[in-house]
Amino acid sequence: MADFNAIARKWQKKWEEAKAFRASEKGRKFYVLEMFPYPSASGLHMGHALNYTIGDIFARFKRMQGYSVLHPMGFDSFGLPAENAAIAAKSHPKKFTEEAITNYIAQMKGLGLSYDWERRVETHKPDYYRWDQWIFLKMLEKGLAYKKEAPVNWCPKCNTVLANEQVHAGKCWRHEDTEVHVRQLEQWFLKTTAYADELYEGIEKLEGWPELIKTLQRNWINRSEGTEITFTINGRPWPIFTTRTDTLFGVTFLVVSARHPRLQEFVTPGQKAAVEAFTKKIHTTKQEDLETLEKEGVFTGSTALHPLTGEKIPVWAGNFVLADYGSGMVMAVPAHDQRDFVFAKKYGIPIKVVVQPQGKVPAIRAFAEDGTLVDSSSYSGMTSAEAREQITSDLEKEKKGKKSVQYRLKDWLISRQRFWGTPIPIIYCQKCGTVPVPEKDLPVVLPEDISFSDVTNPLASSKKFLETACPRCKGKARRETDTMDTFVNSSWYQLRYTDPKNKRAIFDPQKAGFWNPIDLYIGGKEHACMHLIYIRFYTKFLRDLGLLPFDEPAVKLFNQGILLGPDGNKMSKSLGNVIVPEHAIGKYGVDTVRLFLVSVAAPDKDILWSEQGVEGSLRFLKKVEEFFSKYAPGKTSKRLESKLHRAIRDVTPDIESMKYNNAVIKLREVFDTFEEKMSKHDAEAFILMLSPFAPHFAEELWEHIGNKPFVSSSSWPKHDAGKIDEKLDILDALNQRLRKDIIDILGLLKVQKPSGLTLIVAERWRYDFVKMFRAAAAETRNFKALLGKLLSGDLKKHGQDVTKLISAFLKDPTKVPPVDFTQQEELEALEGFKAEIEQEFGCAVNIELAEASKEQKAKNALPGKPAIIVS
RNA sequence: GCGGGGAUGGCAGAGCGGUCAAAUGCGAUAGGUUCAGGGCCUAUUUCCUUAGUGGAUACGCAGGUUCGAAUCCUGCUCCCCGCACCA
Numbered sequence: 001m002a003d004f005n006a007i008a009r010k011w012q013k014k015w016e017e018a019k020a021f022r023a024s025e026k027g028r029k030f031y032v033l034e035m036f037p038y039p040s041a042s043g044l045h046m047g048h049a050l051n052y053t054i055g056d057i058f059a060r061f062k063r064m065q066g067y068s069v070l071h072p073m074g075f076d077s078f079g080l081p082a083e084n085a086a087i088a089a090k091s092h093p094k095k096f097t098e099e100a101i102t103n104y105i106a107q108m109k110g111l112g113l114s115y116d117w118e119r120r121v122e123t124h125k126p127d128y129y130r131w132d133q134w135i136f137l138k139m140l141e142k143g144l145a146y147k148k149e150a151p152v153n154w155c156p157k158c159n160t161v162l163a164n165e166q167v168h169a170g171k172c173w174r175h176e177d178t179e180v181h182v183r184q185l186e187q188w189f190l191k192t193t194a195y196a197d198e199l200y201e202g203i204e205k206l207e208g209w210p211e212l213i214k215t216l217q218r219n220w221i222n223r224s225e226g227t228e229i230t231f232t233i234n235g236r237p238w239p240i241f242t243t244r245t246d247t248l249f250g251v252t253f254l255v256v257s258a259r260h261p262r263l264q265e266f267v268t269p270g271q272k273a274a275v276e277a278f279t280k281k282i283h284t285t286k287q288e289d290l291e292t293l294e295k296e297g298v299f300t301g302s303t304a305l306h307p308l309t310g311e312k313i314p315v316w317a318g319n320f321v322l323a324d325y326g327s328g329m330v331m332a333v334p335a336h337d338q339r340d341f342v343f344a345k346k347y348g349i350p351i352k353v354v355v356q357p358q359g360k361v362p363a364i365r366a367f368a369e370d371g372t373l374v375d376s377s378s379y380s381g382m383t384s385a386e387a388r389e390q391i392t393s394d395l396e397k398e399k400k401g402k403k404s405v406q407y408r409l410k411d412w413l414i415s416r417q418r419f420w421g422t423p424i425p426i427i428y429c430q431k432c433g434t435v436p437v438p439e440k441d442l443p444v445v446l447p448e449d450i451s452f453s454d455v456t457n458p459l460a461s462s463k464k465f466l467e468t469a470c471p472r473c474k475g476k477a478r479r480e481t482d483t484m485d486t487f488v489n490s491s492w493y494q495l496r497y498t499d500p501k502n503k504r505a506i507f508d509p510q511k512a513g514f515w516n517p518i519d520l521y522i523g524g525k526e527h528a529c530m531h532l533i534y535i536r537f538y539t540k541f542l543r544d545l546g547l548l549p550f551d552e553p554a555v556k557l558f559n560q561g562i563l564l565g566p567d568g569n570k571m572s573k574s575l576g577n578v579i580v581p582e583h584a585i586g587k588y589g590v591d592t593v594r595l596f597l598v599s600v601a602a603p604d605k606d607i608l609w610s611e612q613g614v615e616g617s618l619r620f621l622k623k624v625e626e627f628f629s630k631y632a633p634g635k636t637s638k639r640l641e642s643k644l645h646r647a648i649r650d651v652t653p654d655i656e657s658m659k660y661n662n663a664v665i666k667l668r669e670v671f672d673t674f675e676e677k678m679s680k681h682d683a684e685a686f687i688l689m690l691s692p693f694a695p696h697f698a699e700e701l702w703e704h705i706g707n708k709p710f711v712s713s714s715s716w717p718k719h720d721a722g723k724i725d726e727k728l729d730i731l732d733a734l735n736q737r738l739r740k741d742i743i744d745i746l747g748l749l750k751v752q753k754p755s756g757l758t759l760i761v762a763e764r765w766r767y768d769f770v771k772m773f774r775a776a777a778a779e780t781r782n783f784k785a786l787l788g789k790l791l792s793g794d795l796k797k798h799g800q801d802v803t804k805l806i807s808a809f810l811k812d813p814t815k816v817p818p819v820d821f822t823q824q825e826e827l828e829a830l831e832g833f834k835a836e837i838e839q840e841f842g843c844a845v846n847i848e849l850a851e852a853s854k855e856q857k858a859k860n861a862l863p864g865k866p867a868i869i870v871s
Numbered sequence: 872g873c874g875g876g877g878a879u880g881g882c883a884g885a886g887c888g889g890u891c892a893a894a895u896g897c898g899a900u901a902g903g904u905u906c907a908g909g910g911c912c913u914a915u916u917u918c919c920u921u922a923g924u925g926g927a928u929a930c931g932c933a934g935g936u937u938c939g940a941a942u943c944c945u946g947c948u949c950c951c952c953g954c955a956c957c958a
Contacts, residue, residue: 240917608883665894
């Protein structure tokens with residue numbers, strides 16, 4: 001038995017020496033990319049292996065199809081874990097990171113992944129992150145990067161602020177048990193909202209993206225169209241956003257967010273104490289509880305003027321209004337909004353019905369749907385939709401409102417009070433203020449002499465870093481000590497792969513444009529609202545800088561499933577169900593593991609790891625090996641040829657559509673029909689098809705049958721439709737059935753060794769049936785009538801054959817397919833099969849035609865199933 | 872509450888209007904093998920019936936469309952997963 005691991009090492013070395021997977025800009029391109037990993041100290045896990053194998057199979061497949069394939073890998077190497085590890089070990093995160101990277105590369109090579117390693121990018125290297133800084137400066141220039149004080153999410157464990165996208169249900173994205181606090185801080189933001197509209201509208205055009213991701217993004221960006229209505233409070237105009245302009249006459253109070261920065265402007269001296277007590281309570285409420293919190297509020301003392309009626313409306317402060325959506329204030333229409341309804345009930349605020357439904361207005365809850373307006377001055381009688389239009393346009397005329405679109409998407413907070421990230425290229429000068437670092441001074445390099453001793457940002461501990469001269473006045477200045485969110489690094493890395501060593505520019509637009517957009521981007525669905533929004537945002541920005549001629553980063557996005565442990569749970573150390581890639585590979589070999597990972601289910605489904613399943617994959621490879629160890633080229637039988645070409649025909653689209661599981665099954669199926677004699681060319685076809693899945697093993701076989709390396713760079717086989725013979729398959733089925741029948745009968749007769757077998761072939765009814773069908777088809781175009789005719793009476797019991805014909809008929813009504821076999825052909829086929837039967841049952845076999853005189857004997861004989869007489 | 876995805880044989884998982892009692896793998900059972908209760912090979916693995924063809928049920932539940940449904944439609948139940956007071 002061959003040593004699969006030795007084979008793997010052998011070919012990995014050869015590939016590397018030959019630089020077999022180097023990408024070059026010529027011909028038809030194909031860009032396959034898997035989301036690059038964060039190099040963690042614990043190394044690659046099986047989930048990574050799955051993710052990368054999925055991409056690798058596709059990359060290899062496309063390469064064999066003659067595409068220039070770009071299949072690079074890199075490392076998202078900035079991030080908190082390395083920094084924390086460094087703090088614990090009183091060391092530098094760079095050390096941990098680079099060790100981890102070395103380890104990752106070795107593991108990836110061990111998986112036989114066909115990367116062009118020369119293009120590798122590592123985001124913690126200054127020659128990479130200088131371009132993060134460059135982009136930042138460009139954004140600053142265009143007004144898309146800015147600093148502002150805002151309530152921000154603070155994770156006490158990460159010791160830094162987080163972006164909105166990194167807060168999941170009130171918790172930190174990395175610390176599911178850690179409450180995020182809201183703090184008021186001055187931070188850097190990237191103006192993702194400048195592209196909100198395009199990010200939202202563009203989702204529709206992402207045809208190759210999974211519906212799920214698109215929906216998640218739609219929800220995240222959440223565009224809503226409405227009207228911004230101006231209310232006057234204390235003599236000053238305040239815009240309020242609503243989607244229900246039609247309920248304007250039902251407004252009985254306004255609610256301002258209790259967290260609103262300008263809340264104090266509404267608070268009258270008389271209400272001061274009450275409001276303060278209330279806000280204090282709000283600030284001590286946990287984010288988590290906020291979701292289930294009862295709607296509460298307090299009167300601010302101020303009143304607003306209704307823009308149309310001039311009525312006085314009380315302004316409340318409430319805990320259920322978001323400070324950072326719209327203007328942080330809502331108009332409350334208790335009759336038509338459930339939240340307002342509850343609030344009004346609680347505080348005894350009047351409820352005024354202005355929209356009438358078909359039936360009666362329910363008293364216990366608000367009627368929040370569209371209906372017909374009542375009590376709304378001249379708008380009464382209009383439908384909600386009409387009223388929205390009319391009221392908005394009337395408000396516009398009076399300059400008391402305008403159409404408005406609001407997004408849930410917020411600007412991206414990128415400041416991090418951490419060390420291990422891209423320094424923000426900003427200098428604060430006492431005289432000149434905030435000054436961007438000039439492009440020529442990039443990169444702003446992370447210092448080495450830092451100390452993690454304090455809780456403040458470690459960057460501030462490096463004097464060499466902190467103290468600098470102002471680029472404008474040359475006076476004393478200090479650097480920004482915040483670094484950028486790591487998601488910045490991964491927002492454009494796919495472009496850098498196309499020109500990774502460029503020292504003068506972020507990339508050559510020529511090269512980036514050749515490879516991009518990514519043709520197949522593979523990664524987990526958890527990135528839907530983080531990375532995948534950011535990368536789209538960056539793409540649009542770089543496009544607007546004139547660097548990219550396209551709008552979206554990837555044509556097709558593929559989300560692989562989650563790899564589950566043998567117990568059906570997600571792999572985790574705490575459950576002890578983690579399968580370590582090295583162990584599995586050591587035990588079964590890489591190719592087996594790769595093959596198994598894609599055999600279980602379609603790659604977008606969750607995969608259940610099963611030791612027995614892996615053994616099954618190994619068994620298959622061993623059988624293949626066994627076959628080829630005895631293989632000598634010969635002439636392929638028509639039968640095998642037919643099956644092989646069909647396999648080529650079917651495997652190809654299976655891989656193309658990433659149904660790897662089905663492709664593997666088809667490979668197993670053809671292999672099962674292999675005969676000792678087989679031409680070299682046909683043997684090659686099989687090895688070629690096997691190679692994306694089991695690349696090392698395939699190379700070995702390829703060499704074994706006398707070919708020069710590599711299969712990996714040979715051409716994908718093409719099928720010859722002319723060689724696919726359906727009749728041969730039917731014949732196989734007939735033979736199979738006959739064999740089984742003989743076995744059954746011998747069993748029933750309790751005969752161990754028959755001295756002879758006589759097979760009597762009956763007249764074929766099908767022959768006549770088809771003639772009839774043809775005649776019927778010719779004489780009528782009414783399919784139903786034809787069917788009725790066919791399905792009636794005697795023919796009904798031959799349903800299977802009827803359906804076969806009908807399905808063929810439906811595909812092309814002008815043609816009735818030829819019937820399987822005529823009686824004559826069947827006889828001939830049986831003659832051919834005779835030797836095999838004789839061999840198998842160890843007796844002479846007679847084949848007879850059921851003539852009239854033998855009718856009696858043939859009474860059990862059916863088409864394709866001769867009557868069997870045992871002697 | 873809003874939205875997305877599911878429910879198939881002992882298990883995993885294909886199939887997504889006719890060629891389906893339903894690929895393939897795993898497991899189980901039987902038989903074979905110069906055969907160790909291992910490996911390999913072969914057969915069986917819904918029920919009934921049987922000198923083979925056949926029949927009855929069956930693809931979450933209940934209906935419907937169709938000559939024909941695991942596949943399409945409607946309603947229901949259950950499971951998973953996102954977002955969640957966005958005005």
